Amino acid sequence: MKEIVYIAVGELRYWLRSHLALGGSLVFLMLISITSILTTGHINAENNARVQQQKNAEDTFLTQPDRHPHRMVHYGHYVFRSPPPLATFDPGLDAITGQSIFLEGHRQNTAMFAESGASADLGGLSWLSPALVYQIFAPLIIILLGHGAIAREREAALLTPILSLGVSGYSLVLGKALALLIFIIIIMIPLMVTCTIAVFKGADPIAAGLLFCVYLLYLIVWGIMTLCVSSILHKRSTVLAVLSSCWFIFNLALPSLAVNFVTYTTPLSGKIETDLTLLADLHKVGDGHNINDPAFGQLREQLLKKYNAQSLADLPVNFRGIVAIEGERKLTNVLNSYAARRMAGETQQSQQLANYGWLTPTLAITFISRSIAGTDLANYHRFQKEAEALRFSFVQKLNHAHAEQLSYSDDIQRNKDEASGLKARINASNWKSLGSYHFKKSILSDRVKSAFYSFNILLTWFFEMCIMLFLCARGINS
Amino acid sequence: MNPLETPFIKTIRREIAFTARDHTVWFWMIIVTCLSVLSVAFGQAEIKHQHVQIQSLVQANEASNTLESSKWNDWGSAAFYHYHMTYDAPSDFAFAALGQRDNQPWKHRIRMLALEGQIYERDVSNPSITIIGRFDFSFLAAFVFPLILIMLLYDLRASEIKAGRYHLLVSSVSHIASLWPLRTILRTTAVLLCLLVPMIFAGAINGTSLSTLLQASIMVLLFTLFWSVVCYIVSAWRQSSAIILTTLVGLWVVTAVVLPAGAKVAIDKAVPLPSGADILLHQRETVNDAWDIPKEITMNNFLQRHPKWANYQPKPPSFDWPWYYAFQQVGDQATENLSTAYRNGRLQRDRIAGWVSLIAPSSLLERSLQSLANTGTAASIDYEDRVRIYHSKLREFYYPKLFRHEPYDKTHLNKVPRFNGR
Numbered sequence: 001m002k003e004i005v006y007i008a009v010g011e012l013r014y015w016l017r018s019h020l021a022l023g024g025s026l027v028f029l030m031l032i033s034i035t036s037i038l039t040t041g042h043i044n045a046e047n048n049a050r051v052q053q054q055k056n057a058e059d060t061f062l063t064q065p066d067r068h069p070h071r072m073v074h075y076g077h078y079v080f081r082s083p084p085p086l087a088t089f090d091p092g093l094d095a096i097t098g099q100s101i102f103l104e105g106h107r108q109n110t111a112m113f114a115e116s117g118a119s120a121d122l123g124g125l126s127w128l129s130p131a132l133v134y135q136i137f138a139p140l141i142i143i144l145l146g147h148g149a150i151a152r153e154r155e156a157a158l159l160t161p162i163l164s165l166g167v168s169g170y171s172l173v174l175g176k177a178l179a180l181l182i183f184i185i186i187i188m189i190p191l192m193v194t195c196t197i198a199v200f201k202g203a204d205p206i207a208a209g210l211l212f213c214v215y216l217l218y219l220i221v222w223g224i225m226t227l228c229v230s231s232i233l234h235k236r237s238t239v240l241a242v243l244s245s246c247w248f249i250f251n252l253a254l255p256s257l258a259v260n261f262v263t264y265t266t267p268l269s270g271k272i273e274t275d276l277t278l279l280a281d282l283h284k285v286g287d288g289h290n291i292n293d294p295a296f297g298q299l300r301e302q303l304l305k306k307y308n309a310q311s312l313a314d315l316p317v318n319f320r321g322i323v324a325i326e327g328e329r330k331l332t333n334v335l336n337s338y339a340a341r342r343m344a345g346e347t348q349q350s351q352q353l354a355n356y357g358w359l360t361p362t363l364a365i366t367f368i369s370r371s372i373a374g375t376d377l378a379n380y381h382r383f384q385k386e387a388e389a390l391r392f393s394f395v396q397k398l399n400h401a402h403a404e405q406l407s408y409s410d411d412i413q414r415n416k417d418e419a420s421g422l423k424a425r426i427n428a429s430n431w432k433s434l435g436s437y438h439f440k441k442s443i444l445s446d447r448v449k450s451a452f453y454s455f456n457i458l459l460t461w462f463f464e465m466c467i468m469l470f471l472c473a474r475g476i477n478s
Numbered sequence: 479m480n481p482l483e484t485p486f487i488k489t490i491r492r493e494i495a496f497t498a499r500d501h502t503v504w505f506w507m508i509i510v511t512c513l514s515v516l517s518v519a520f521g522q523a524e525i526k527h528q529h530v531q532i533q534s535l536v537q538a539n540e541a542s543n544t545l546e547s548s549k550w551n552d553w554g555s556a557a558f559y560h561y562h563m564t565y566d567a568p569s570d571f572a573f574a575a576l577g578q579r580d581n582q583p584w585k586h587r588i589r590m591l592a593l594e595g596q597i598y599e600r601d602v603s604n605p606s607i608t609i610i611g612r613f614d615f616s617f618l619a620a621f622v623f624p625l626i627l628i629m630l631l632y633d634l635r636a637s638e639i640k641a642g643r644y645h646l647l648v649s650s651v652s653h654i655a656s657l658w659p660l661r662t663i664l665r666t667t668a669v670l671l672c673l674l675v676p677m678i679f680a681g682a683i684n685g686t687s688l689s690t691l692l693q694a695s696i697m698v699l700l701f702t703l704f705w706s707v708v709c710y711i712v713s714a715w716r717q718s719s720a721i722i723l724t725t726l727v728g729l730w731v732v733t734a735v736v737l738p739a740g741a742k743v744a745i746d747k748a749v750p751l752p753s754g755a756d757i758l759l760h761q762r763e764t765v766n767d768a769w770d771i772p773k774e775i776t777m778n779n780f781l782q783r784h785p786k787w788a789n790y791q792p793k794p795p796s797f798d799w800p801w802y803y804a805f806q807q808v809g810d811q812a813t814e815n816l817s818t819a820y821r822n823g824r825l826q827r828d829r830i831a832g833w834v835s836l837i838a839p840s841s842l843l844e845r846s847l848q849s850l851a852n853t854g855t856a857a858s859i860d861y862e863d864r865v866r867i868y869h870s871k872l873r874e875f876y877y878p879k880l881f882r883h884e885p886y887d888k889t890h891l892n893k894v895p896r897f898n899g900r
Contacts, residue, residue, distance in 0.1 A: 020724055049753070057755075060759065065770070075762070099755070118820070118823070121855050122741055144724055236718075252625075259610050264520060264523050268604060271601040353606065376606070
């Protein structure tokens with residue numbers, strides 16, 4: 001044990017003397033600090049803006065005057081997607097997904113205005129976030145420091161003397177590993193700071209802790225990989241070249257290539273295509289504006305029979321409102337089934353992509369990180385589902401008001417003249433039924449569950465690397 | 479002895495033989511060839527998929543219009559229910575640079591209503607796919623290829639010194655000064671050909687114009703030249719290979735990642751955009767208020783811009799379709815300023831990004847290839863402009879029929895302008 005610590009201290013001392021190690025670490029710490037500050041500021045500003053926009057949208061809805069209820073169904077409402085607190089560390093899909101959805105009767109709109117659509121485009125990796133810096137650049141700095149760990153001793157012909165002193169290959173490797181681990185923990189300080197600030201802004205402390213653990217695991221995987229290569233190859237510069245090649249193949253090439261494979265093998269149809277295919281189903285549902293649509297014939301009979309009425313005018317409820325309720329309900333069922341299918345397709349695609357984590361740990365960590373931060377695809381789908389639930393609820397509340405508070409005779413005469421138009425209105429106090437909306441962060445257990453699959457992959461990487469290191473350590477000789 | 483066999487030619491021959499014996503060179507040549515083939519093949523497949531998608535969407539939309547058209551009984555309802563596909567077909571070079579096509583909408587299904595409510599719809603790919611981005615030729619050439627060049631060129635000299643051959647070489651070569659450039663050129667050319675040939679081959683299959691392929695090749699060539707010169711200069715530095723390699727990778731990180739990322743933040747800060755939500759809220763208010771205010775106000779607002787229809791007389795008994803479309807257009811007019819600012823702001827950001835990319839070669843190459851392929855931000859805004867023009871043509875088509883109360887005639891629907899998606 002003592003010799004392990006001794007070797008670790010020696011390695012740390014060596015790094016402190018090495019301009020390369022010091023300079024590299026300094027540049028990395030600067031990069032991560034600046035990125036963290038900028039991202040935190042940006043996400044907080046976005047959050048404030050979207051909360052404000054949500055409030056404005058609600059206020060404008062509430063201040064609308066007395067109106068025909070169906071007017072308000074078409075007037076519609078907006079919901080805004082606020083980023084979760086941990087988005088300051090991993091903004092994930094925030095920038096490339098739409099921020100707001102327009103909610104109106106009879107339609108499910110797409111989320112509009114993604115930040116990426118309006119940003120200056122400089123290509124490649126220009127969306128830097130603290131998470132991305134840890135995923136991609138932290139491994140590079142680990143390689144820079146660790147590549148010489150064993151190769152250096154060998155190149156300087158120091159390996160034989162060290163081993164002949166009675167130090168085993170295991171102790172040597174463990175000592176170097178300990179030094180790397182200490183270094184990894186040091187470079188994770190900015191992560192801890194960013195996540196702690198996020199906790200003060202409402203993030204779950206457990207989620208922040210989990211992020212720390214998974215990134216630690218990920219960087220350890222890279223650390224061990226570095227040590228393995230350093231102990232196998234003889235030339236220091238070859239070690240560095242091989243590791244750098246692994247680095248850009250794992251981080252740049254493989255994830256994008258995986259995207260190519262996945263989109264090719266499981267192509268998705270877009271929203272317009274779905275809209276066109278669901279039209280046939282919508283015809284069966286009937287037009288909720290048209291009380292004479294045969295789709296509502298049975299409903300009419302039932303109601304007339306129930307209230308023992310001769311004509312629609314005799315009904316105690318406004319039949320037009322009833323038809324609007326029924327039409328919206330059936331239509332929403334159709335829309336929801338198609339939306340569910342589209343989301344399932346997207347989830348499947350993203351699941352397939354996650355499978356490629358077996359080839360590169362970078363993909364595994366991106367999926368885990370986004371899930372735990374709550375900025376993944378599931379979160380975006382949750383936003384769309386919540387928006388849809390809100391849309392359906394406020395439209396149906398207005399339709400109920402239509403059926404119950406507006407008489408059928410007033411309703412059918414609404415276009416006769418101005419006075420009739422004024423009569424065919426309901427009180428603006430009904431608009432309050434909209435309620436207020438805030439897109440909250442998802443429940444932690446859900447996030448952990450969705451991170452589980454990729455976490456297993458990362459854990460497998462870790463164990464594989466440990467076995468590799470064991471084998472390498474056993475094979476160390478001069 | 480062959481009179482052409484000057485010592486210089488001899489050196490070249492020896493160097494070619496030397497390079498051909500080097501396993502590292504072969505390894506990277508194979509890798510680059512594979513990556514290049516994969517990138518253009520998948521790019522090609524995606525383009526084909528998009529063409530098929532466009533075709534099937536246009537057909538499905540036609541079919542649904544035909545189905546619906548039985549219900550249309552006047553020009554007002556025909557204009558209301560008639561949907562039109564607009565799309566931006568991928569160019570014949572898009573296989574090499576898919577650019578913004580996963581992120582920006584390139585297809586819309588629009589109708590005669592206020593355009594502002596429709597044009598920002600985003601029918602785009604799965605975001606968990608978009609965030610990583612595809613491995614297309616432009617990404618390979620601009621971001622991955624320089625790293626491969628670095629791996630090939632960083633230890634040309636240092637490795638010879640280490641191997642103890644350096645002094646032997648110096649004494650055996652007539653012009654030692656020309657040896658390292660020669661090696662650099664040979665290695666660079668080898669991988670550059672592996673990179674370019676699959677792209678040019680795919681271009682030939684696609685019928686990409688020769689000048690486009692030539693321009694693309696020259697861009698990649700210049701970019702490669704830049705990186706090989708950088709590698710050459712840095713590797714001439716009398717330092718250990720580890721330091722040389724680290725410096726080169728560091729240069730890559732700075733020019734390919736840090737500079738673009740920093741510039742992006744700075745540009746977005748420097749050129750503020752109106753919030754998209756404001757455009758939509760404002761547009762909706764104007765459109766919806768029309769129901770509550772006297773029709774004359776709306777019509778006056780409309781006629782100010784379109785005096786052509788000033789002598790229009792509303793037909794009292796029926797629902798007034800011309801007024802309905804007039805307030806839709808007034809809604810668009812109301813957001814015109816915001817919307818133009820949003821458009822111009824994006825263009826401005828893109829222009830500045832173009833200037834900034836002059837100091838970030840990877841961004842410059844990727845942007846240049848995208849602009850050759852018509853898949854950049856400018857192309858996407860250009861598509862948006864064409865949708866706007868098309869929508870105004872629809873208005874020009876329907877307005878005479880609506881405002882002059884022309885009798886509805888189904889056969890005229892054939893003359894509805896069609897979107898030319900190229």
